Structure formats: C-alpha cells, structure tokens
Amino acid sequence: MAEDESMNLAAMFASMAETLRQPSVGQTLQQVVELAAETVPGAEYASVTVVRKKRFQIPACTDERAGDLDRAQVRLGEGPALEASTTDQLLRVTDIVTDQRWPRFGAYARESGTRSMLLCQLPGEHGALGSLNLYASQPHAFDATAVQTAAIYSAHASLAVSHASLVDSLNSAVSSRQYIGEATGILMERYQLSSPEAFHLLVRASQDLNVKLRELAGEVVRTGLAPKDLELGSHNGEAAR
Structure with a gap:
C-alpha cells in the first residue's frame, strides 16, 4: 500500500x-x-x-x-x-x-x-x-x-x-448497587432490622431461591414489599438473634 x-x-x-x-x-x-x-x-x-x-x-x-x-x-x-x-x-x-x-x-x-x-x-x-x-x-x-x-x-x-x-458493566454495577441499597432500606423499615441484618436477609433469600441478588432486590424495590417466597418470618427471627 x-x-x-x-x-x-x-x-x-x-x-x-x-x-x-x-x-x-x-x-x-x-x-x-x-x-x-x-x-x-x-x-x-x-x-x-x-x-x-x-x-x-x-x-x-x-x-x-x-x-x-x-x-x-x-x-x-x-x-x-x-x-x-x-x-x-x-x-x-x-x-x-x-x-x-x-x-x-x-x-x-x-x-x-x-x-x-x-x-x-x-x-x-x-x-x-x-x-x-x-x-x-x-x-x-x-x-x-x-x-x-x-x-x-x-x-x-x-x-x-x-x-x-x-x-x-459499570452501568450495570451502579444499577445493581442502587437496587440492593434501596431493597435493604425497605427491609430495614418494614421488619425493624439493622442494615447488616437486612442485607443478610436479602442474600440468604437470593441463595435459597436461586435468584440473582440484583433481580431479587429489584423485585423488592418494584413491589415495595418482600416477596412471600422470602419466608421473612423465619429469616427475620434468625437475623434478630
């Protein structure tokens, strides 16, 4: 050339x-x-x-x-x-x-x-x-x-x-962090949990349900409530102890 x-x-x-x-x-x-x-x-x-x-x-x-x-x-x-x-x-x-x-x-x-x-x-x-x-x-x-x-x-x-x-990747990471933070806040307010307890509850439910943490957090944020499948009663008791 x-x-x-x-x-x-x-x-x-x-x-x-x-x-x-x-x-x-x-x-x-x-x-x-x-x-x-x-x-x-x-x-x-x-x-x-x-x-x-x-x-x-x-x-x-x-x-x-x-x-x-x-x-x-x-x-x-x-x-x-x-x-x-x-x-x-x-x-x-x-x-x-x-x-x-x-x-x-x-x-x-x-x-x-x-x-x-x-x-x-x-x-x-x-x-x-x-x-x-x-x-x-x-x-x-x-x-x-x-x-x-x-x-x-x-x-x-x-x-x-x-x-x-x-x-x-960066946009997805920022979005995931925002969803998880908001979902943690919702669980803290609704079930009188500390921030670590609420986050542990979210992670535990994600593992039990085999659902990605970001997706589960998004569901909590969208509905304003934790899905029934989270079995909040038993997990809440564990988190509070």
Missing part, C-alpha cells in the same frame, strides 16, 4: 473512532457492521458473529442477507464465520462456489447470490469476541487493499466494542 494511501486510511480511521463509540455494546456492534460495509473496498453487506457460552449469536447485521448467511452457517454447522470466530486469523474466501472447505454452506451462499467473504476476528477483553463478516456478490471482491483495510478496521472496532462493554 502506498504511503499516501496509508496516510489517508489513518486519517479516515481517526475520524471514524468517535462514530464507532456508542453508548452500548449492541449499538456499537450495529455501527461497526454499517461502517464496515461502507469502509472496506468490495464489501456490500456485513455482520458480526459472537460466541457466547459456546453458542453462536448474531447481534448485528446490515441487512437480512447477512443475517440469513450467518444463520445458515450456524444451522449447517459449518462456514467461514464459525471458523473465524474461534481462530485468530483473518480469513478470505475468494469464491465460495469453488471453495471446497464448506460444501453445504457454499451451496447455500451460491443460491443466495453471495460469492466472496472476508472475515476478521474481533478480540475482546477476555478472549475472542467473535468475527466481523464481510460479504460480496462478486467473486474475488476483496483484494490486498481490502484485506489490509479490514484488518485495521477490525482493530479499531475491537477497541470501540471493549469500551462499550466496560461502560455497560
């Missing part, structure tokens, strides 16, 4: 950084696929495939074509997106019709009018997040420039997704 072209790419990605930064992971991923289809030469539609608890999910796609292709790979149990999500390589498929690695998916892609694919892993903070999947209707749609552009773009996208994930 020529020096001038590299400088232009650097300037483009610098200006794009703020656009990629969205208030949530879901919004960020949607922005990632939409900009990818506009930014990477040859790309016509795009998606993100995410691995969560050993299951493949499709949290964002530019249109139904991309979503259908991803779902087909999950359904068939084979395809470039599944491979790219679990390896650290950039994967280019020049022509899915002649590629013999994924015959069943290749037949599906051919029928859908898709010929080329370019896939980049999106590494997350705690390992592989998934892959950015770029599709084109023409064979040999992704040249060396497209490959380099996609590699740089996926690195910027990964940073944006990691930032959004951190924001989501």
Whole structure:
C-alpha cells in the first residue's frame, strides 16, 4: 500500500473512532457492521458473529442477507464465520462456489447470490469476541487493499466494542448497587432490622431461591414489599438473634 494511501486510511480511521463509540455494546456492534460495509473496498453487506457460552449469536447485521448467511452457517454447522470466530486469523474466501472447505454452506451462499467473504476476528477483553463478516456478490471482491483495510478496521472496532462493554458493566454495577441499597432500606423499615441484618436477609433469600441478588432486590424495590417466597418470618427471627 502506498504511503499516501496509508496516510489517508489513518486519517479516515481517526475520524471514524468517535462514530464507532456508542453508548452500548449492541449499538456499537450495529455501527461497526454499517461502517464496515461502507469502509472496506468490495464489501456490500456485513455482520458480526459472537460466541457466547459456546453458542453462536448474531447481534448485528446490515441487512437480512447477512443475517440469513450467518444463520445458515450456524444451522449447517459449518462456514467461514464459525471458523473465524474461534481462530485468530483473518480469513478470505475468494469464491465460495469453488471453495471446497464448506460444501453445504457454499451451496447455500451460491443460491443466495453471495460469492466472496472476508472475515476478521474481533478480540475482546477476555478472549475472542467473535468475527466481523464481510460479504460480496462478486467473486474475488476483496483484494490486498481490502484485506489490509479490514484488518485495521477490525482493530479499531475491537477497541470501540471493549469500551462499550466496560461502560455497560459499570452501568450495570451502579444499577445493581442502587437496587440492593434501596431493597435493604425497605427491609430495614418494614421488619425493624439493622442494615447488616437486612442485607443478610436479602442474600440468604437470593441463595435459597436461586435468584440473582440484583433481580431479587429489584423485585423488592418494584413491589415495595418482600416477596412471600422470602419466608421473612423465619429469616427475620434468625437475623434478630
């Protein structure tokens, strides 16, 4: 890639950084696929495939074509997106019709009018997040420039997704702390408990009911009362002793 072209790419990605930064992971991923289809030469539609608890999910796609292709790979149990999500390589498929690695998916892609694919892993903070999947209707749609552009773009996208994930985690932590504090206050007032006693009661009920503490606290806050399943009589007696 020529020096001038590299400088232009650097300037483009610098200006794009703020656009990629969205208030949530879901919004960020949607922005990632939409900009990818506009930014990477040859790309016509795009998606993100995410691995969560050993299951493949499709949290964002530019249109139904991309979503259908991803779902087909999950359904068939084979395809470039599944491979790219679990390896650290950039994967280019020049022509899915002649590629013999994924015959069943290749037949599906051919029928859908898709010929080329370019896939980049999106590494997350705690390992592989998934892959950015770029599709084109023409064979040999992704040249060396497209490959380099996609590699740089996926690195910027990964940073944006990691930032959004951190924001989501912080917001969730703040929300959980608020719910638990309010629920503890409600139990203190209603059952004449100290703060440690009320918190212990909430934790004990969470364990007994196999319900997350935040969810149980939210229920207490929403209703203004402790759910009957908390068995407050017996727990209250234990807490007061």
